[in-house]
Amino acid sequence: MRRWLPSPLLSASLLLMWLMLNQSLEPAHWLLGGALGVLAPLLSQPLQPHGHARIRRPLALFRLLWMAAIEIVRSCFNVTQIILLRRSADVNSQFIRVPLDLKSPHGLALLSCLINSTPGTVWVEILPDGHELLLHVFDLHDEAWWVHTIKTRYEQPIIEVFETPEPGGGRT
Amino acid sequence: MSGAESLPWWAAIPVALLLVLGGIVTLVGTLGLARLQSFYQRIHGPAISIALGAGCILLASMLYFTVMQSRLVIHELLISVFVLMTAPVVSMLIMRAAVYRDLRAAREMDPGNDAGNS
Amino acid sequence: MELVLAISVGVVFGAGIWLILRPRTFQLITGLLLMSYAVNLVIFAMGRLWVDKPPITPTPAIDPAQFADPLPQGLVLTAIVIGFATTALYLVMMIGARGLSGSDHVDGEEPRE
Amino acid sequence: MTTATLLSAATLFALACVVLAMLLCTLRLMIGPSAQDRVLALDTLWMCVMVLALLLGIRHGSQIYFEAALIIALLGFVSTIALAKFLMRGEVIE
Amino acid sequence: MLLASLVLLPFLGSVLAALMPQDARNRESWLAIGVAVGGLAIAAALFPQVAAGEVVRAEFAWLPAEGLDFVLRVDGLAWVFSMLVLAIGLLVVLYARYYMSPEDPVPRFFAFLLAFMGSMLGVVLSGNLVQLVVFWELTSLTSFLLIGYWHHRADARRGARMAFTVTATGGLCLMAGVLVLGHIVGSYDLDVVLAAGDQIRDHELYLPALVLVALGALTKSAQFPFHFWLPHAMAAPTPVSSYLHSATMVKAGVFLLVRLWPALAGTPEWTWIIGGAGVCTLLIGAFVAIFQHDLKGLLAYSTISHLGLITVLIGIGTPLAIVAAIFHILNHATFKASLFMAAGIIDHETGTRDLRVLRGLRHKLPITATLAIVASAAMAGVPLLNGFLSKEMFFAETLHVGGDRNWWMSYAAVAMGMFSVAYSLRFISVFFGTPAQGLPRDPHEPPRWMRFPVELLVLACLVVGVAPGVSIEPLLHLAVVATLGEDAPAYDLAVWHGFNLPLLMSVCALVGGMLLYGVLRRHFDLARRERVPLLHRLNGAQAYETTMLQLTRGAEWLLRRVGTRRLQPQLMLMMLALLLIPLLLAGAPPAWTVIPVRGFDPIFAGMWLIGAGCALAAAWMAKYHRLAALALVGGTGIVTAATFLWLSAPDLALTQLMVETVTTVLILLGLRWLPPRIESIAGPVQPPWQVWTRRTRDLALAVGGGLALAALTHAVLVHPASDTIADFFLLNALGGGGGSNVVNVLLVDFRSFDTLGEITVLAVVALTVYALLRRFRPAPESAGIPPQQRFEGDPASRQSPAEQAGSGYLLVPGIYLRLLLPFMGVIAVYFFMRGHNLPGGGFVAGLIFAVAILVQYMLAGTVWVESRLNLRPHRWLGFGLLLACTTGLGAWWFGHPFLTTHTAHVEWPLVGELHLPSAFVFDLGVFAVVVGTTMLMLVALAHQSLRAHRHPGEDLTADGQGGAEGRRI
Amino acid sequence: MTVLPWLNHLIIVPVLLPLIVGALMIPINQKRHGLKFGLGLASGMLLWAVAVALLVLADGGYWPGGIGVYLAANWAAPFGIALVADRLSALMLVLTATIALAVLVFSARRWDRVGVSFHPLFQFLLMGLNGAFLTNDLFNLFVFFEVMLAASYGLVLHGYNLRRIQAGMQYIAVNLVASLVFLIGVSLIYAASGTLNIADLGARVALLGAQDAWLLQVGAAVLALAFLTKGAMWPLGFWLPTTYASASAPVGAMLVLMTKVGVYAVLRVWLAVFGEGAGAAEGFGFAALTLGGMATVLFGAIGMLASQDGGRMAGYGAIVSSGTLLAVIGHSGGAVLASGLYYLLGSTLAMAAFMLLIELTERIRPPGAALIAITMEAFAIEDKPEDPVGVGIPGTLAFLGLSFAACALVIAGMPPLAGFVAKFSLFHAMLAAAPEGVPATTWGLIGLMILAGLAAIIALMRLGVRTFWAAGAVTPPRLQFSEAVPVGALVILCVLLTVQAGTVFDYLDRTTAGLLRSGDYAARVLGEPPVLRAPGAEGAR
Numbered sequence A: 001m002r003r004w005l006p007s008p009l010l011s012a013s014l015l016l017m018w019l020m021l022n023q024s025l026e027p028a029h030w031l032l033g034g035a036l037g038v039l040a041p042l043l044s045q046p047l048q049p050h051g052h053a054r055i056r057r058p059l060a061l062f063r064l065l066w067m068a069a070i071e072i073v074r075s076c077f078n079v080t081q082i083i084l085l086r087r088s089a090d091v092n093s094q095f096i097r098v099p100l101d102l103k104s105p106h107g108l109a110l111l112s113c114l115i116n117s118t119p120g121t122v123w124v125e126i127l128p129d130g131h132e133l134l135l136h137v138f139d140l141h142d143e144a145w146w147v148h149t150i151k152t153r154y155e156q157p158i159i160e161v162f163e164t165p166e167p168g169g170g171r172t
Numbered sequence B: 001m002s003g004a005e006s007l008p009w010w011a012a013i014p015v016a017l018l019l020v021l022g023g024i025v026t027l028v029g030t031l032g033l034a035r036l037q038s039f040y041q042r043i044h045g046p047a048i049s050i051a052l053g054a055g056c057i058l059l060a061s062m063l064y065f066t067v068m069q070s071r072l073v074i075h076e077l078l079i080s081v082f083v084l085m086t087a088p089v090v091s092m093l094i095m096r097a098a099v100y101r102d103l104r105a106a107r108e109m110d111p112g113n114d115a116g117n118s
Numbered sequence C: 001m002e003l004v005l006a007i008s009v010g011v012v013f014g015a016g017i018w019l020i021l022r023p024r025t026f027q028l029i030t031g032l033l034l035m036s037y038a039v040n041l042v043i044f045a046m047g048r049l050w051v052d053k054p055p056i057t058p059t060p061a062i063d064p065a066q067f068a069d070p071l072p073q074g075l076v077l078t079a080i081v082i083g084f085a086t087t088a089l090y091l092v093m094m095i096g097a098r099g100l101s102g103s104d105h106v107d108g109e110e111p112r113e
Numbered sequence D: 001m002t003t004a005t006l007l008s009a010a011t012l013f014a015l016a017c018v019v020l021a022m023l024l025c026t027l028r029l030m031i032g033p034s035a036q037d038r039v040l041a042l043d044t045l046w047m048c049v050m051v052l053a054l055l056l057g058i059r060h061g062s063q064i065y066f067e068a069a070l071i072i073a074l075l076g077f078v079s080t081i082a083l084a085k086f087l088m089r090g091e092v093i094e
Numbered sequence E: 001m002l003l004a005s006l007v008l009l010p011f012l013g014s015v016l017a018a019l020m021p022q023d024a025r026n027r028e029s030w031l032a033i034g035v036a037v038g039g040l041a042i043a044a045a046l047f048p049q050v051a052a053g054e055v056v057r058a059e060f061a062w063l064p065a066e067g068l069d070f071v072l073r074v075d076g077l078a079w080v081f082s083m084l085v086l087a088i089g090l091l092v093v094l095y096a097r098y099y100m101s102p103e104d105p106v107p108r109f110f111a112f113l114l115a116f117m118g119s120m121l122g123v124v125l126s127g128n129l130v131q132l133v134v135f136w137e138l139t140s141l142t143s144f145l146l147i148g149y150w151h152h153r154a155d156a157r158r159g160a161r162m163a164f165t166v167t168a169t170g171g172l173c174l175m176a177g178v179l180v181l182g183h184i185v186g187s188y189d190l191d192v193v194l195a196a197g198d199q200i201r202d203h204e205l206y207l208p209a210l211v212l213v214a215l216g217a218l219t220k221s222a223q224f225p226f227h228f229w230l231p232h233a234m235a236a237p238t239p240v241s242s243y244l245h246s247a248t249m250v251k252a253g254v255f256l257l258v259r260l261w262p263a264l265a266g267t268p269e270w271t272w273i274i275g276g277a278g279v280c281t282l283l284i285g286a287f288v289a290i291f292q293h294d295l296k297g298l299l300a301y302s303t304i305s306h307l308g309l310i311t312v313l314i315g316i317g318t319p320l321a322i323v324a325a326i327f328h329i330l331n332h333a334t335f336k337a338s339l340f341m342a343a344g345i346i347d348h349e350t351g352t353r354d355l356r357v358l359r360g361l362r363h364k365l366p367i368t369a370t371l372a373i374v375a376s377a378a379m380a381g382v383p384l385l386n387g388f389l390s391k392e393m394f395f396a397e398t399l400h401v402g403g404d405r406n407w408w409m410s411y412a413a414v415a416m417g418m419f420s421v422a423y424s425l426r427f428i429s430v431f432f433g434t435p436a437q438g439l440p441r442d443p444h445e446p447p448r449w450m451r452f453p454v455e456l457l458v459l460a461c462l463v464v465g466v467a468p469g470v471s472i473e474p475l476l477h478l479a480v481v482a483t484l485g486e487d488a489p490a491y492d493l494a495v496w497h498g499f500n501l502p503l504l505m506s507v508c509a510l511v512g513g514m515l516l517y518g519v520l521r522r523h524f525d526l527a528r529r530e531r532v533p534l535l536h537r538l539n540g541a542q543a544y545e546t547t548m549l550q551l552t553r554g555a556e557w558l559l560r561r562v563g564t565r566r567l568q569p570q571l572m573l574m575m576l577a578l579l580l581i582p583l584l585l586a587g588a589p590p591a592w593t594v595i596p597v598r599g600f601d602p603i604f605a606g607m608w609l610i611g612a613g614c615a616l617a618a619a620w621m622a623k624y625h626r627l628a629a630l631a632l633v634g635g636t637g638i639v640t641a642a643t644f645l646w647l648s649a650p651d652l653a654l655t656q657l658m659v660e661t662v663t664t665v666l667i668l669l670g671l672r673w674l675p676p677r678i679e680s681i682a683g684p685v686q687p688p689w690q691v692w693t694r695r696t697r698d699l700a701l702a703v704g705g706g707l708a709l710a711a712l713t714h715a716v717l718v719h720p721a722s723d724t725i726a727d728f729f730l731l732n733a734l735g736g737g738g739g740s741n742v743v744n745v746l747l748v749d750f751r752s753f754d755t756l757g758e759i760t761v762l763a764v765v766a767l768t769v770y771a772l773l774r775r776f777r778p779a780p781e782s783a784g785i786p787p788q789q790r791f792e793g794d795p796a797s798r799q800s801p802a803e804q805a806g807s808g809y810l811l812v813p814g815i816y817l818r819l820l821l822p823f824m825g826v827i828a829v830y831f832f833m834r835g836h837n838l839p840g841g842g843f844v845a846g847l848i849f850a851v852a853i854l855v856q857y858m859l860a861g862t863v864w865v866e867s868r869l870n871l872r873p874h875r876w877l878g879f880g881l882l883l884a885c886t887t888g889l890g891a892w893w894f895g896h897p898f899l900t901t902h903t904a905h906v907e908w909p910l911v912g913e914l915h916l917p918s919a920f921v922f923d924l925g926v927f928a929v930v931v932g933t934t935m936l937m938l939v940a941l942a943h944q945s946l947r948a949h950r951h952p953g954e955d956l957t958a959d960g961q962g963g964a965e966g967r968r969i
Numbered sequence F: 001m002t003v004l005p006w007l008n009h010l011i012i013v014p015v016l017l018p019l020i021v022g023a024l025m026i027p028i029n030q031k032r033h034g035l036k037f038g039l040g041l042a043s044g045m046l047l048w049a050v051a052v053a054l055l056v057l058a059d060g061g062y063w064p065g066g067i068g069v070y071l072a073a074n075w076a077a078p079f080g081i082a083l084v085a086d087r088l089s090a091l092m093l094v095l096t097a098t099i100a101l102a103v104l105v106f107s108a109r110r111w112d113r114v115g116v117s118f119h120p121l122f123q124f125l126l127m128g129l130n131g132a133f134l135t136n137d138l139f140n141l142f143v144f145f146e147v148m149l150a151a152s153y154g155l156v157l158h159g160y161n162l163r164r165i166q167a168g169m170q171y172i173a174v175n176l177v178a179s180l181v182f183l184i185g186v187s188l189i190y191a192a193s194g195t196l197n198i199a200d201l202g203a204r205v206a207l208l209g210a211q212d213a214w215l216l217q218v219g220a221a222v223l224a225l226a227f228l229t230k231g232a233m234w235p236l237g238f239w240l241p242t243t244y245a246s247a248s249a250p251v252g253a254m255l256v257l258m259t260k261v262g263v264y265a266v267l268r269v270w271l272a273v274f275g276e277g278a279g280a281a282e283g284f285g286f287a288a289l290t291l292g293g294m295a296t297v298l299f300g301a302i303g304m305l306a307s308q309d310g311g312r313m314a315g316y317g318a319i320v321s322s323g324t325l326l327a328v329i330g331h332s333g334g335a336v337l338a339s340g341l342y343y344l345l346g347s348t349l350a351m352a353a354f355m356l357l358i359e360l361t362e363r364i365r366p367p368g369a370a371l372i373a374i375t376m377e378a379f380a381i382e383d384k385p386e387d388p389v390g391v392g393i394p395g396t397l398a399f400l401g402l403s404f405a406a407c408a409l410v411i412a413g414m415p416p417l418a419g420f421v422a423k424f425s426l427f428h429a430m431l432a433a434a435p436e437g438v439p440a441t442t443w444g445l446i447g448l449m450i451l452a453g454l455a456a457i458i459a460l461m462r463l464g465v466r467t468f469w470a471a472g473a474v475t476p477p478r479l480q481f482s483e484a485v486p487v488g489a490l491v492i493l494c495v496l497l498t499v500q501a502g503t504v505f506d507y508l509d510r511t512t513a514g515l516l517r518s519g520d521y522a523a524r525v526l527g528e529p530p531v532l533r534a535p536g537a538e539g540a541r
């Protein structure tokens, strides 16, 4: 099973994508989409050193995404406000460092997606010495608040989603 | 606007609102790109265009076509997913490129000063 | 619309001409890229301009006047692909020449006085 | 006012906003000053065109425009990351 | 057939001679003698017919369309001349056997000599003017080869080139003249032309024809002012000089004049042109001959002078003058050939031809001396020798020129006679006096058979001189009748005509010549003079050299002005032509019908404000800010794509978007190897005003070109479309092509042949790029690792590409990029599958697939990807092309033309009926080629980086690609 | 007709065969030269046989009017792409195959190893050439031009050194721009006439309104610019000498053929579109062609005089020949065409042989020595007279010398070889075409051609003397049998062309007669029916 279907989730996503693209639920599309869903991950397997993500707790993931979505919309309006109303020089743009406990690459990826999708913050990189995340904040009021928010609102749930059974899992 | 006459008001108003909002947000994002002073500020501008601007338009599109064609048209979701997957990569790489380019430039200007990661 | 497209084609083509008359290989390749855009648009425009009438015929019995001219589109597609290939070729040759001659002049050597 | 005029006006407004946005991107693309600015502007331009494609789809009530948006969403970033990588590492493929 | 063999025989002999070994001197001579004797026999066999006044003709079809047959024609004149060519040829061949050194490579000599003999016979026997020109030029060519026989000597090369240039140019003029004659007469056949004399002389093109023919004849016969080549031709071996440059080839010119006499002569123009050239030549040649120090040089000028004499006679143009001309041609051939041979013997025996050194040779070479003295006497016009007879006829004819009171021609003739006596004396002076000491060789009489030809010729001089009526009269008569026909005059070849004016002139010439020689020797230091008095400035050879040099220089100068080796002017001219030519040819446009068009769309306009702005900015920045220019071009590209989308061309939009992406990556890969231009070091090399002029010019051209294209595009856009073939495609795509996306059906069905060619272009370019990159040498500045990667502040500088993607800064992006790979693959399949009915198809799918792989390369580097994925682009290319071809060829099975589509209808359980058109398989081929091409080019380019990484800072110019080459990509 | 007669399939074989063989070669390992050469040679020979077969079919009355039409993809012209094999295209195919065979054999020794991909590129070049000669569709012509050019780009750069790269940059840049110009021309023509098929264009041209006619003429003029750039008309052909001088010998020989493609395209399009029956557009641009051709001849002649090295001289020679052809096409619009085609045959064969020959003669001595030799001769600096004993010429040198002389004679138009016959018949035909009063341009052209011949004589003699006769020890070059045979064969063909001039002219007269009947041509191409489907095989169409 593992051999032929390395990631059922990925395969399912591909099938779903196929059906959505063709906007059809005909059997032919199920068949073809299914075949592609199996084939594509298999063929791309050699180029996937980190394997595929295992979502341990889907519910936590949904909660996280919902929360992030709200945060994104909120930040959007913040940033809009700043762009429209403030003078550029008055904006306190800063780099900050956030020490991370999250190790799972997939978790880090999700974190990066959330942070980058949230206007006002841009992920730069994880500094190799000390596993700190270097972050750029558009309008920084309080560095400690930011570190705290990221660690509790984002990192913790992500660790839950990806790393609960054995920390560092998901790596091949 | 072929066939738009058949659209009921309950759908037309949210679609129109989403369109207007999406347009405005997109514009504001690029306005940030154009008027902010440093690169590190400017990079935050397009983020709202991508996140909210494109999002609103996608939503409007889904709603519009779903009502228009009286069936669930949600393949625009694919676009959202792909944008969500690729936009972080782009901003990460551009940002990192900018940081290290600036670092290197600073080092070349003043070789004695071992500037850390700002 | 027609006027806008015509002017645009002219501007892009003009910029291309200016660039292909410059002495540096990179200018030349940039000019070629721009000229290809202009030329592709010209070919495309020969089928006249149609908005929202892509040549996709849902039924065999159609009124051809209701669709954009597919032929120029086919030609442009070929031209785009060939243009891409030849750009690649010129690029590789240009860096090869830079390596061999030490100059990025289009003649492969700096002009002699 | 019918729904059609309302939607048409809204689409037109959004289109105008997007084209203005593209203009602003172009401005940044031209003036730079740094290379990363230009890359960022180009990427945003791609995104604007994606939005433009979606808007054209709504304007004409046609699905034909969707694929272009899809392609930009999925593959539009490739040239941007190539540019970014070039800036950062001096070569695109190491 | 007999006639044909007469011409063919020497050529056959020539081929045989060329095939013999280097040292086959005897066999070569025997062969040549055989050829000459055979020729003589054939000619003899023709004699009865010719003597009966018949014109023997042989015709072979060659170019009937142009009214051109290969015609051989013998009349009396031709017969006499061919006898001359063959007989002197025989003697020369015999002489050459002894003259040529045993070390000389004789096959070449005899091959050329026999080829010349054939060509000369061809000239003489041609019954068609065009054919005559052919053989005429062949004689020039063989002469060139013979003069250059000792081509290791500079004088031989020079002489050969000079002779060839002059005579071949004359030949071209002759060709033009012949064309004009043919145009006038309507035929090139000699008989027809000769019969059309009045028509020719009355035609408005008579003068051009005459001038052109005269130019041919005068150059060939070394007439003033083209005489200079002949002395330089003396660098040839003496047999050649005696055969070609005294007896035969130089006679071709006068032969031609005689031949065409019935057609062209009889006008003042003829007399002035031909006679004028002849008089100048005869005086100059004779005068200059006196002052030569080289035996052969003296003979050469004397030949020039005698040819002038003959030319004058022809120019005078009375029938008697023609008789005299033909007579003198024969006489000159005999005495001059023998004199050349004698000179050759002297040269051969003493090792020198210098008149200043040679003295008293009669003691060592008594027989040769006697022969030479007799021949010289003939040349000087001493009575009882043949030269006397023809010269006296000449004197007689000069008296008639210009009526009774005009004597200048006669004075000139006497002067020439004096000079010829003087140089004859100078020639024989080598035999008198005390024997010279210190000659290069000790002279002895030559071998018996080497002297034999001289003896024979001298004997002929004597016989003709004493008994012309019996000896030469019949021959002469033949030739004269053939030339003059009914005009043939009565003439008397007696030795003694009583005391008359010509005799007085002869005596004057003899006495005056002796006096002149004596005076010159005593008082003018004849033996030491370096320069010819009065005429030394008239140096034709120097003029020729200068002309040739000036010609080359001038051509170079001109070439720099009307041509260029640089690219920019060429492109400028192309653009200028694009701007001007259509307008010049088609004129101003007619009144234009305009159909109402869509109104102004501000949004579309806004979009193109961007597109055009980007293009202009790119043009501004491309010199120093390449990356910016690239991004700006990308801006124009994406606006173009949006335009396609807007204007109902979704397929184009998709393709343009993908091509845009791939092009950007490609150019970036290339930019890696193009060191940046830095403004400060690239200062202007030209003065600023030049730069500004050029820029203004280019700007004007750019604006003009842009305006022109804009105007044309607009004109088309507002003009009603004509009845196009497009409707057919729209109507038949679904029914006939089985697809609703007409553009795709166009690509894979209606015009699939185009697509086949197009993917071939892709494959070819990929192969070329790959081949180029195999030998690629990067610029030294860019050969190393880029500075960014050497920056210590960047943690990635210490990591391999694989490590960067595995744990470094690319870890997080990498998760996405790797996750996207299967999605991109499926999307590629999606676009491929739907292509026939909706926007998409093999191109777009292929590009998407290639970009998907490319992203992985960007992420983790070449080595990592290729250790896990063996993508063989060459195979993709080959497979794709073959698949497309095979699909097309499948139609042959059904008896249909290549690429005819067929659809298989397969009933599947659960799925229903599936249509599998062959066009689909064809498109798969397209897909494979696009993937193969893109991968091959980009990956080959990316592989270049490996070299820098393998050997940091060293061995940068090493050929090959190191490890990358070994790996199959 | 439900099945296409199998002989008709031969028409497309000259395109398909090299394509398939080339594609087969791509995946083959770079080191297997022998295999690739074998494949290439087999393809070349087969191609030659097919070309000859087409010539026989076209001339033998197999097709009505001597015109074979092949509807690629089975769509009737003008909708689909039609390939046309008439006497002219068959002749060009034979010429191509002949030269290709010679070049292939020639390159077997050395050249195919100098870089990778020689053989596949060569096959693709053949495909492009053959396609360009066969196609009847303007855009398809563009595609085949691109195939040909793309392959030639690779081949011009084959052997990769600075000189080649510099020349290649020029060649490629000019041709890329020319391709863009080509596209503009095609698109204008389509906009004006609504068709891309050349025969259809000829049929439509008389019916166009004034505006469309104007647009068509502008388009045609633009198109001609592209053709003439490839055909190297002055002032568009400056790229040519540089490219010839630096390309490797076999590639140079193929380039000779490629110049002719530009001329061929002009001929095809102009006779079909602006020939008889073109209404108001009849004779459009012919005068410009004459003038341009004459300027080209003059330029080429000047260039030959100014050239010192063989390659460049050959390049200018090619320009002269191109210019002559263009002037001739323009001059009488067809009356002297047969002679022009004969000239094309002779000059192409000789020039190809000459290109191969130059490479062999350059082995005789280093080029530097030659330069000194020429200055010495120009200033009449005599080296001291040596013993009058000749220098023996070994077989190889004799062979080279003879071949050189033969080529030089043909190129210069000197008797007795084909060059002279061509020139003479050209002159004759031009004069015969004007029975009452020969116009000044005709005299001018004749004079110019004679002058060009003279320039060629002077230049080639200088080169020949310098190469074969210059002072100093002549080292007989190492000559491979496989290098000598093709040169010899091409030279012998020139001789045969002269000897068999009558036969050749008969064929060419028939060719010309066919070309001038553009109405028949259009009727044949447009009237060719597609193959009908068998009743049972439903649905394919």
Ligand code: NA
Pocket: C074, C077, C078, E747, E754, E755, E758
């Ligand atoms: Na195509």
Ligand code: NA
Pocket: F335, F336, F337, F338, F339, F425, F429
């Ligand atoms: Na003729």
